[in-house]
Amino acid sequence: MNNPNIAIPVRAPAQTGVDDTILPFEINALDLRGRIVRLGPAVDVILSSHDYPLPVAKLLGEAIVLTVMLGSALKFDGRFILQTQSDGPLRMLVVDFTSPGTVRACARFDAERIASAIALGEAEPGRLLGQGHLAMTIDQGPDMSRYQGLVPLEGKGLEHAAHEYFSRSEQIPTRVRLAVAEEFRGGENGGRRRWRAGGILLQFLPKAADRARQADLNPGDAPPGTEPHLYPEDEAWVEGRSLVATVDDIELIDPDLSSERLAYRLFHDRGVRVFRSAPVQAQCSCSRRNVESMLRSFPPEDRNDMVEDGKITVTCEFCSSTYMFEPHEIDAPDAALS
Numbered sequence: 001m002n003n004p005n006i007a008i009p010v011r012a013p014a015q016t017g018v019d020d021t022i023l024p025f026e027i028n029a030l031d032l033r034g035r036i037v038r039l040g041p042a043v044d045v046i047l048s049s050h051d052y053p054l055p056v057a058k059l060l061g062e063a064i065v066l067t068v069m070l071g072s073a074l075k076f077d078g079r080f081i082l083q084t085q086s087d088g089p090l091r092m093l094v095v096d097f098t099s100p101g102t103v104r105a106c107a108r109f110d111a112e113r114i115a116s117a118i119a120l121g122e123a124e125p126g127r128l129l130g131q132g133h134l135a136m137t138i139d140q141g142p143d144m145s146r147y148q149g150l151v152p153l154e155g156k157g158l159e160h161a162a163h164e165y166f167s168r169s170e171q172i173p174t175r176v177r178l179a180v181a182e183e184f185r186g187g188e189n190g191g192r193r194r195w196r197a198g199g200i201l202l203q204f205l206p207k208a209a210d211r212a213r214q215a216d217l218n219p220g221d222a223p224p225g226t227e228p229h230l231y232p233e234d235e236a237w238v239e240g241r242s243l244v245a246t247v248d249d250i251e252l253i254d255p256d257l258s259s260e261r262l263a264y265r266l267f268h269d270r271g272v273r274v275f276r277s278a279p280v281q282a283q284c285s286c287s288r289r290n291v292e293s294m295l296r297s298f299p300p301e302d303r304n305d306m307v308e309d310g311k312i313t314v315t316c317e318f319c320s321s322t323y324m325f326e327p328h329e330i331d332a333p334d335a336a337l338s
């Protein structure tokens with residue numbers, strides 16, 4: 001990397017921001033790597049297709065940014081699924097990222113408890129989620145084993161859970177910032193609100209692994225009075241995480257601030273290199289064909305229970321697409337198999 005014979009072109013950061021992109025970057029002088037995610041239409045399509053209460057939509061938006069940030073780092077074709085399961089009013093968030101860059105997402109919640117949390121001013125992310133866990137699953141296809149990482153949700157938000165995951169399971173010093181907001185655009189018919197979201201991930205990956213060590217977790221079984229091991233944090237990491245801590249939400253979602261300019265603004269003193277950005281789009285993987293085979297897999301009596309007004313109607317929880325079938329279409333032999 002430091003071979004002086006290889007000229008690295010130096011140019012000014014792009015002025016124009018491009019929505020729905022993932023921008024990887026590195027700061028060699030500090031052994032830092034990261035990515036900036038900026039979502040416009042992709043997050044708007046997903047959140048607008050549901051009629052979720054505002055704090056639910058916002059939290060799902062954060063989960064989408066986090067999933068895109070982590071899923072796009074996979075070095076192989078596959079799916080990355082982020083799922084929360086917890087006892088708060090927001091019972092479940094599911095975000096599903098398929099390489100190289102499609103995402104879908106949905107939430108399950110208790111509408112009454114959400115409404116009363118909003119009324120009581122208790123709708124911040126940690127309280128909506130409550131206690132439970134966050135699971136991250138990597139699925140490389142039917143013949144491959146699935147990998148799952150779990151981290152407890154302890155009444156705190158998704159950023160906290162991500163830090164815990166990387167510190168406990170991966171032992172990589174990591175900082176994540178996530179932001180979601182609605183932007184109002186005027187225009188004909190009074191204009192409309194559009195969702196925007198963004199985030200930054202920064203990781204400390206020194207060549208000498210012991211530079212990344214962090215203070216031990218409190219050993220629960222140690223005799224009372226035992227001093228915990230405290231390692232001083234590496235100065236390069238302290239500098240990196242302090243810089244990320246200065247990022248405002250608006251910088252992550254501002255359509256007039258490009259991801260490159262944000263990276264430059266934060267790290268230009270140390271020299272930041274950006275890589276080619278990758279696109280991401282909202283896309284569901286449901287289809288009439290898949291819904292039909294799911295219905296065929298149910299016992300006939302269960303299918304009969306689903307008939308309303310002479311039809312079976314199935315709505316995709318992810319994208320709200322509706323599929324309608326006449327019962328005889330499902331009962332008849334599968335045309336595609338005969």
Ligand SMILES: [Zn+2]
Nearest residue numbers: 284286316319
């Ligand atoms: Zn769908």
